[in-house]
Amino acid sequence: MERSFQQTLGGGTAVAPADTRARVIRAAAELFAARGFAGTSISAIREASGTRSSSIYWEFGSKEGILAAVLEDAATRWHEHAFSEARRIDAECTADGPARLTAFLEALADALAARPEFLRLLLLLALERRDVDARSLQAIRNVRQRAVEDLAQFFIESGIAANLRPGLDLMELARGSLAFFDGSFIAAQIDPETTDLRRAFSLVRLGFAAFVRDTHHGGDDA
Amino acid sequence: MERSFQQTLGGGTAVAPADTRARVIRAAAELFAARGFAGTSISAIREASGTRSSSIYWEFGSKEGILAAVLEDAATRWHEHAFSEARRIDAECTADGPARLTAFLEALADALAARPEFLRLLLLLALERRDVDARSLQAIRNVRQRAVEDLAQFFIESGIAANLRPGLDLMELARGSLAFFDGSFIAAQIDPETTDLRRAFSLVRLGFAAFVRDTHHGGDDA
DNA sequence: TGTCTGCTGGAACGATCGTTCCATGCGGCG
DNA sequence: CGCCGCATGGAACGATCGTTCCAGCAGACA
Incomplete structure (x- = not known):
């Protein structure tokens, strides 16, 4: 039987279950990201997390339950880590326009x-479980949608979106940027030694010059 | 025991094994692309291809052998289909510069x-089996390298590469384009109803305006 | 025609899969 | 202290995994 969905708030928890839960989620996230969902066995999660199968099933109910918990945890963790980190660096940046965009892109890279x-997990699961599990796919869609909105928000705040070409949607620009990020990340995963993520991301900055009307003062360094 | 690695050339083949081989490769390719390598069982391949396990193992030796054959077959088939198709359309195109690039990108999309x-298979396996099988990963790297070279070749022929910005490598531009293609393709896989691949690919054309010095006559349609 | 070789049909192998069961331990609460 | 309920340890479940074995059949070659 699975434990209640609520995370034992307030009430007296007998033994600390958070340890088990956190360890399983961490181990499962790494294994899923490395080998995929189908390629990861409960035994592997059990060994990597130092728990027993019965505890895992008590906590998560099924293998799918582990995946749901991993995705939920990773989504919040990712957002706190990557975007908040990039925004923190962005807040320190006094410049505006291209220079600010550069700092943001490098922080993201x-x-x-x-x-x-996390991004490995996201992309791998999106491809592997496309027509398998609607719930996990929806969770992935949500994370991506939020990333697109955050990107668009940054474009607005940094003044890049102020003078877009006519007929070019801001959201479309954000989606395109996300696609380029994903593709560059995959390229870095496939051959890591020949791909520099920071350098690749900086290409976006150059590309942006084509999408905004020329109002800023050039800024054409290499 | 596995059959000889050579594909029974010239010698008298008793019963036609090509049927079995082709059917297994086709079925396995679809299943691998949909569910990944670990998520696809021999039983599923057996049922989808209408063969027996013993025939599969006689022909391919192991599950890894199936994967190797699928990758080899898909690589040539992909190159014939996608790039040759795009080049064929390109050969019919009388224009040059941005218009020619547009036709090429749309044909590719x-x-x-x-x-x-095929691209699903490529990306999924690249993420799923990154630290598992070096051979299949190398095959994937080869396909991507060839795609980059083909892109670069097209950039040269269509006159786009003639006047690149200083400090910007042609190969780097081709790799960036490939990354954007991959990312857009994945976006189309994750939410197909909100992603138009042709439209996404056409963004590349706009982006290119930033990487070449302005010699052509504008060309700023939506 | 007889033999040889290549390939198939069908059953089976041990291992591992995801999952379940139950006895046991160990808190909190009366 | 004794009860109760959450959580664990350990063993086991049937199903399926990738793989192997072998008898049998159909052309090729003599």
């Missing part, structure tokens, strides 16, 4: 390079 | 949309 597990 | 299994 560094955050991705430092903790690649 | 259509080819991807018409047969998405």
Whole structure:
């Protein structure tokens, strides 16, 4: 039987279950990101987390339950790590326009390079479980939608979106940027030694010059 | 025991094994692309291809052998389909510069949309089996490298690469384009109803305006 | 025609899969 | 202290996994 969905708030918890839960989620996230959902066995999660199968099933109910918990945890963790980190660096940036965009892109690339597990998990599961599980796919869609909105918000705040080409949607620009980020990240995963994520991300900045009307003062460094 | 690695050339083949081989490769390719390698069982391949396990193991030796054959077959098939198709349309195009680039990008997007299994297979396996099988990963790297070279070749022929910004490598531009293609394709896989691949690919054309010095005559349609 | 070789049909192998069961331990509460 | 309920340890479940074995059949070659 599965434990209640509520995370034992307030009431007297007998033994600390948070340890088990957190350890399983961490181990499962790494394994899922590395080998995929189908390629990860409960035994592997059990060994990596130092728990027993019965505890895992008590906490999560099924393998799908582990995946749901992992996705939920990773989504919040990712958002706190990557975007908040990029926004924090952005807040320190006094410049505006291209220079500010550069700092933001580099911060994003560094955050991705430092903790690649989440984006790996996201993309791998999106491809692997496309027609399998609607719930996990929806969770992935939500994370991506939020990333697009955050990007659009940054474009507005940094003044890039102020003078877009006519006929070019801001959301479309954000989606395109996200697509380029994803593709560059995958390229870095496939051959890591020949791909520099920071350098790749900086290409976006150059590309942006084509989408805004020329009002800023050039800024054409390499 | 596995059959000889050579594909029974010239010698008298008793019963036609090509049927079995082709059917297994086709079925396995679809299943791998949809569910991943670990998520696809021999039983599923056996049922989808209408063969028996013993025939599969006689032909391919192991599940890894199936994967190797699928990748090899898909690589050539992909290159014939997508890039040759795009080049064929390109050969019919009398224009040059941005218009020619547009036709090429749309042809590429259509080819991807018409047969998405291969790129799905490529990206899924690249993420799923990154630290598992070096051989299949190398095959994937080869396909991508060839795609980058083909892109670069097209950039040269269509006159786009003639006047690149200083400090910007042609190969880097081709790799960036490939990354954007991959990311857009994944976006189309995750939420197909809100993503138009042709439209997304056409963004590349706009972005290119930023990477070449302005010599052509504008060309700023939506 | 007889033999040889290539390939198939069908059953089976041990291992591992996800999952369940139950006895046991260990808190909090009366 | 004794009861209760959450959580664990350990063993086991049937199903399915990838793989193997072998008898049998159909052309090729003599």
